[in-house]
Amino acid sequence: MSTPATIWRSHKKLNLYLNKTGRLLVWTKILVAPAGFEHQTPYLVGIIQFDPPAGGERMPLQIVDCEEKDLKINLKVITVIRKIGKAKSEDVIEYGLKVKPI
Amino acid sequence: MRIKILGTGLTKFGELWDKSLLDLALDASQEAINDSRLTINDIDAVFVGNMLSSKIESQDQLGALIASSLGITNGSFRVEAACASGGLAVHLAIQSLFAGTYKNILVVGAEKMTDIPGSEIVAALMGAGSEGERKAGLTFPALYALMAKAHMQKFGTTRAHLASVAVKNHYHASLNEKAQFRFEVTEEKVLESPVISSPFTLFDASPISDGAGAIILSSDLSLQKQGSKNNVYITASTVATDTVGLSERKSLIEIAATKQAAQKALKQAGVEISDIKIAEVHDCFTIAEILAMEDLGFCPKGLGGDFVYQGHTKLGGKIPVNTSGGLKACGHPVGATGVKQIIEVANQLQQRAGQRQVKNANLGLTHNVGGSGATAVVHILQS
Numbered sequence: 001m002s003t004p005a006t007i008w009r010s011h012k013k014l015n016l017y018l019n020k021t022g023r024l025l026v027w028t029k030i031l032v033a034p035a036g037f038e039h040q041t042p043y044l045v046g047i048i049q050f051d052p053p054a055g056g057e058r059m060p061l062q063i064v065d066c067e068e069k070d071l072k073i074n075l076k077v078i079t080v081i082r083k084i085g086k087a088k089s090e091d092v093i094e095y096g097l098k099v100k101p102i
Numbered sequence: 103m104r105i106k107i108l109g110t111g112l113t114k115f116g117e118l119w120d121k122s123l124l125d126l127a128l129d130a131s132q133e134a135i136n137d138s139r140l141t142i143n144d145i146d147a148v149f150v151g152n153m154l155s156s157k158i159e160s161q162d163q164l165g166a167l168i169a170s171s172l173g174i175t176n177g178s179f180r181v182e183a184a185c186a187s188g189g190l191a192v193h194l195a196i197q198s199l200f201a202g203t204y205k206n207i208l209v210v211g212a213e214k215m216t217d218i219p220g221s222e223i224v225a226a227l228m229g230a231g232s233e234g235e236r237k238a239g240l241t242f243p244a245l246y247a248l249m250a251k252a253h254m255q256k257f258g259t260t261r262a263h264l265a266s267v268a269v270k271n272h273y274h275a276s277l278n279e280k281a282q283f284r285f286e287v288t289e290e291k292v293l294e295s296p297v298i299s300s301p302f303t304l305f306d307a308s309p310i311s312d313g314a315g316a317i318i319l320s321s322d323l324s325l326q327k328q329g330s331k332n333n334v335y336i337t338a339s340t341v342a343t344d345t346v347g348l349s350e351r352k353s354l355i356e357i358a359a360t361k362q363a364a365q366k367a368l369k370q371a372g373v374e375i376s377d378i379k380i381a382e383v384h385d386c387f388t389i390a391e392i393l394a395m396e397d398l399g400f401c402p403k404g405l406g407g408d409f410v411y412q413g414h415t416k417l418g419g420k421i422p423v424n425t426s427g428g429l430k431a432c433g434h435p436v437g438a439t440g441v442k443q444i445i446e447v448a449n450q451l452q453q454r455a456g457q458r459q460v461k462n463a464n465l466g467l468t469h470n471v472g473g474s475g476a477t478a479v480v481h482i483l484q485s
Contacts, residue, residue, distance in 0.1 A: 010233075026255070026354065028247040029300040030239065034225035037239035045238050047248060047349045058349040060238045060248075068300070073255065084237050096237055 002085075004092050017059075017079055017097055022050040024075040024099075025058070029068050036085040044068060048077060048099055065100040076102040103370065105196050105336045107483070108206070108318040108325060109138025110445040115313035115433030116282040123152075123159055123214035126314035127168045130438075131210050134316035135172075140325075145318070146204035148178040151191030151211035152437035155180075157226045158218055168210060177204070184230030185386060187211065188315070188440025189470030189479030196339045199321040206322070211441035212314035223310055227436070230473035232347030243307050243387065244299040245348050245474040250389035251301065252354035256404070259392065261301060263407025265292035267388040268305045268430055270416050275427025277417075277457040282311055282433030306388045311433035315441035317448070334448045338370035338482035346476040359478035360397040360469065367467070367480040368399075375399040378421065378482075379463045380450050382443035384471040385428040391415075394469055395423070398480075417458060425450065425458045440470035444481060451485035 027046035030037075037043070044063040050056060063071065064082060077099035084096040111133025113126050121129070127150070135142065148169040155161045165178035181191040188211030195207040215223055228236050231245065253259045269289055275281035292305040319336070342362035345351055351358065368375060375398065383398065385391035392406035400421055401409040409415065415423035426432040426446040429439055447466035449455045455463075463485075470479040 010237075026248050026251045028244045028251065029297070030241060030244050031296070032224065032241065032243065032298040033221065033239060034228055034236075034241055035219075035221040036225065038221055040239065043239060045240055045244060045248075047354070060232075060235050060240055060347070060349045062238050085239065 002094050007092055007094050010096070014096065020050055020079045021102065022048045022077055022099070024063070024071060024073065024077055025049050027063060027071055039086050044071065062098040063100070064098045070101060078102050103200070103337060104323060105199055106320045106323055106325065107334045107336065107448050108140065108320050109134045110448055111137060111316040112280055112442060112445050113314045114280050115311050115435060117216045118312040121312065123155055123161070123212055124167065124171060126214060126312060127210050127212040128171055130212065130314035130316035131168070131172055131208055134208065134318050138318040140206060140318060142173050144206050145174050145208050146176050147198065147207050148172070148174055149191040149195040149207060149209045150178065150180045151188035151209070151440060152180055152213060153182055153184050153187050154213060154215065154226055154436065157229070158214060183477040184472035185384070185436040186440055186470045186472030186477040186479050187437040188442070189468065189481070190341065190440065190477065192317070192440060192444060192481065193339045193341055193479055195319055196336065199319060206318060206320045208316060208318055209441060210314060210316040211438040213435035213437040214312050215310045215435060216312050220310070234347055241299060242474070243302055246387035246389050247299040247302045248348065249354055249393065249474070253389060253392070254301070256355050259407040261293055262289060263392065263411050264306055264388040265289045266411040267385060267391045268292045270410065271385060271424050271428040271430040274417060274425050274458060275431030278427050278432060281427040281431055282309055283427070283431045302387060308386045308429040308434040311435040313433055313435035313438045315438045315445050317441060317444060332452050332485040334451045334483055334485050336481055337484045338367040338480070340366040340370060340480050342366070342478050344476050346473060348474045351475070356403065357393055357397050357471065357475035357478060359475055360394060360471065363478040363480040364398045367482050371482040373465060373482065377465055378467045380425065380447060380460045380466040381421065381423050381469065382426060382446050383423055383469040385424055385430045386434060386471070388430070390471070391423065391428065398467070398469060417460065422460050425455065425460060440479060443468035443470060444483065447483050451483055
């Protein structure tokens with residue numbers, strides 16, 4: 001569950017990943033979503049392999065500004081900041097990382 | 103090692119509106135105690151496998167709740183490892199028997215999942231994933247879909263291969279009166295049902311289920327289980343773990359924890375994988391059974407899809423897998439699954455599996471996975 005404290009903590013690391021490029025290893029289109037994400041369906045999520053020097057690490061991220069037919073293995077992507085899930089009316093709106101094709 | 107299974111009890115799996123989590127746990131426990139011919143006073147401790155009672159029922163201290171309701175006060179413990187909670191509870195009970203702390207233990211795996219809406223149970227199950235996976239809006243169908251995609255890309259595994267797991271397990275479940283889905287499905291039905299997370303359709307996924315299973319384990323090998331042709335022993339119990347997040351693993355096309363736990367188990371029991379006559383494996387999604395076939399060593403890496411498709415794992419085949427119907431069609435009340443797997447294999451080894459009986463079954467294996475592969479528990483049973 002996201003709270004102002006957990007969002008503040010996770011955002012301390014967010015700047016390390018801004019404007020990072022990587023490639024798409026594998027993806028899925030989700031049509032049945034968990035609570036908080038139902039309004040986004042269908043949406044795309046992939047495993048992204050970041051280019052060095054981001055450490056070459058992998059991360060699961062939503063893929064935006066494209067459709068499933070645009071995706072292919074090793075597609076070049078770049079991180080963007082977008083709204084995460086749907087905040088309840090009194091909650092803090094959370095922003096975080098997603099990727100879009102370059 | 104040798105631990106005796108003295109009794110088993112299993113509720114029906116499904117949407118059981120009139121039963122609470124406690125009702126289910128007590129029904130299975132009482133049946134197991136009756137089956138063992140022991141009395142409540144002979145039970146030294148209760149181990150409970152459960153994942154979600156804190157979230158769904160707002161109930162903690164589940165160990166004490168179930169034990170006290172049975173009239174047992176010697177000690178009780180709740181064990182949690184997501185969908186491997188049941189298997190891990192059995193493993194820990196066995197360690198306690200070996201330590202000599204207890205002699206007879208009741209292990210009960212129980213889960214009540216149908217009391218909350220679908221999107222909330224999908225979110226609750228994501229507790230078994232990583233923070234990054236939750237923020238990406240991932241679900242367990244989606245995580246296994248990513249593994250399926252990687253397997254399809256690397257080995258040419260097809261949608262028909264995946265569907266064959268569901269078709270086989272529905273057939274097995276049609277012969278199991280405890281199963282949630284007692285009907286057969288065709289390949290076309292699996293392929294044409296609605297997509298939940300590409301490439302998976304609804305019929306690639308195990309259901310949301312209520313249910314409980316219980317077994318009585320004993321270190322006293324002189325105790326005879328009455329009314330049964332064969333005594334059944336657990337001769338290996340092993341656990342391995344890996345990263346909780348899928349993307350942090352070395353490989354997306356295998357579950358390394360399964361390989362590690364299986365290799366340890368075969369060594370512990372002193373048997374080869376080719377000796378195994380029957381297995382209950384963790385088929386939460388169709389790809390999971392294909393991965394299990396490969397990672398347990400029943401077939402080479404990359405050939406799991408064809409191995410299932412060819413019918414080798416169907417009743418009457420080389421190595422019948424998931425004769426209960428598996429998680430896919432018998433149902434998957436997450437904390438109960440690992441215990442149910444042991445009950446199915448024990449029933450097979452005691453020649454009391456009815457229409458599903460595998461002839462000459464004397465050596466069986468169970469394989470229970472937590473999350474997308476962070477925990478794997480393997481047991482080997484012999485008669």
